[in-house]
Amino acid sequence: MGKDDLDDxxxxxxADGPVPSGDLVxxxxxxxxxxxxxxxxxxxxxxxxxxxxxxxxAAMFGGGPVLAGMGSAAVASLMLGFAQPAPVSALTAMMGxxxxxxxxxxxxxxxxxxxxxxx
Amino acid sequence: MPRDMTAELSDDALLVLxxxxxxxxxRVLTQRLLPVxxxxxxxxxxxxxxxxxxxxxxxxxxxxxxxDWRQGEAKVTSWLYRVVTNLCTxxxxxxxxxxxxxxxxxxxxxxxxxxxxxxxxxxxxxxxLQAALGSLPERQRQAVVLRHIEGLTNPEIAEVLGIGVEAxxxxxxxxxxxxxxxxxGRREELGxxxxx
Numbered sequence: 001m002g003k004d005d006l007d008d009x010x011x012x013x014x015a016d017g018p019v020p021s022g023d024l025v026x027x028x029x030x031x032x033x034x035x036x037x038x039x040x041x042x043x044x045x046x047x048x049x050x051x052x053x054x055x056x057x058a059a060m061f062g063g064g065p066v067l068a069g070m071g072s073a074a075v076a077s078l079m080l081g082f083a084q085p086a087p088v089s090a091l092t093a094m095m096g097x098x099x100x101x102x103x104x105x106x107x108x109x110x111x112x113x114x115x116x117x118x119x
Numbered sequence: 120m121p122r123d124m125t126a127e128l129s130d131d132a133l134l135v136l137x138x139x140x141x142x143x144x145x146r147v148l149t150q151r152l153l154p155v156x157x158x159x160x161x162x163x164x165x166x167x168x169x170x171x172x173x174x175x176x177x178x179x180x181x182x183x184x185x186x187d188w189r190q191g192e193a194k195v196t197s198w199l200y201r202v203v204t205n206l207c208t209x210x211x212x213x214x215x216x217x218x219x220x221x222x223x224x225x226x227x228x229x230x231x232x233x234x235x236x237x238x239x240x241x242x243x244x245x246x247x248l249q250a251a252l253g254s255l256p257e258r259q260r261q262a263v264v265l266r267h268i269e270g271l272t273n274p275e276i277a278e279v280l281g282i283g284v285e286a287x288x289x290x291x292x293x294x295x296x297x298x299x300x301x302x303x304g305r306r307e308e309l310g311x312x313x314x315x
Contacts, residue, residue, distance in 0.1 A: 001302040001309075006295065009248050009302075009309075010267040016245055017158040024171050028153055028178045032145035035182040037138055 130195035131188060138185040145182070153178060155269075156199055162264040163207040165253045173210060177202045193278075200269070200279040204261055211257065244309050251301040259294035266291045 020028075125133060125147045137144035156177050160170035180202050181195070188195075252260050261280060265271045266287075271279070276287045302309065 001299050001306050003295075003299070005306065005309075006299055006302070007267075009244055012244060013162075013248055013268050014270065017154060018161050018167065018170070020153045020157050020174070021171070024157070024175065025149060025153065027175055028149050029145060031175065031179050032137070032149065032182050035179065036140060036145065037186050038140035 131190045134181070134185050134188045134195060135190060137182070138188065148181070149178065152181070152196070152199060155196060156203055159200060159264065159269055160203050160207055162249070162252060162268055163203070163260060164210065165249050169210060173203060173206045176206055194275075197271075197275055197278050200265065200271070201281075204279060208257065247302060247305060247309055248298075251298050254301060255294050255297055259290050259297065262287055262290035263294035263298065267295070 125136065125141070125143045128136070128147075130148065130151065133144045133148050137148065153174060157170055157174040160173040160177075161167060164170050164173065177199055181199060184198075252264065255263065258280070262276055265276045265279060266273070273284050273287045273291075276291075277284045280287065282290075
């Protein structure tokens, strides 16, 4: 066999390369998927943390600090409503057109005098 | 990344994409490299089923090395040719050991060429070439297939086989002469009678 004949055979062999079967391609791609880095399993059991009722209410009003401020203001308003200190009484009298000459006794915490006197 | 974009990328760029979790890169690499790997393994082993096993194993090694692949240092195909060469060498040696154990009572053939010549009697050109390739010494067969069928340059073959370029030239020249001698007696059978 001559050199050209052999070269013809080589050329025919190049054109006649084996084609991978579908089964082989599937196996190779399955290997690739199994060995691919950077792919983590999805979090199938992720559960959102539960919140208490107080936390839910606080969140509704803008968080704990805001709720604390609102509570303080509510208590202060209640005390002012019950005790009605002299400056407030004078102001309401002035706005109502009545002059006040005497300041009524202010007793914010009734009953505390008795405790003090006992000591 | 869309398939039409990945198809234009180099092999090592695709390998980096694969390592970064790209879903399309493995498909394009498989489509591009699996026929190459399978063809080379088939020429070295002469057995399609065994060549498929080798091709799958070579691709597994490619997926495994992807995170550590350094772009620009080596061609992916050269690396794969080297892997397939080593896997086929191991497979052929194991096969020889198995045959030697199984055929203790059967007389050994005098010469590999006798096998090749016998196979050519009822074979077509490709089968005759494959049989002749199979009768070459391992290194000659690897060099001839890489040079004349896979189309690699001598420096590329030197890199794949881990030898010098001069050694490659010597192997391919001797291998080609041996093939011509093996096929010489079958010219007419192979349809070359008019070109003599």
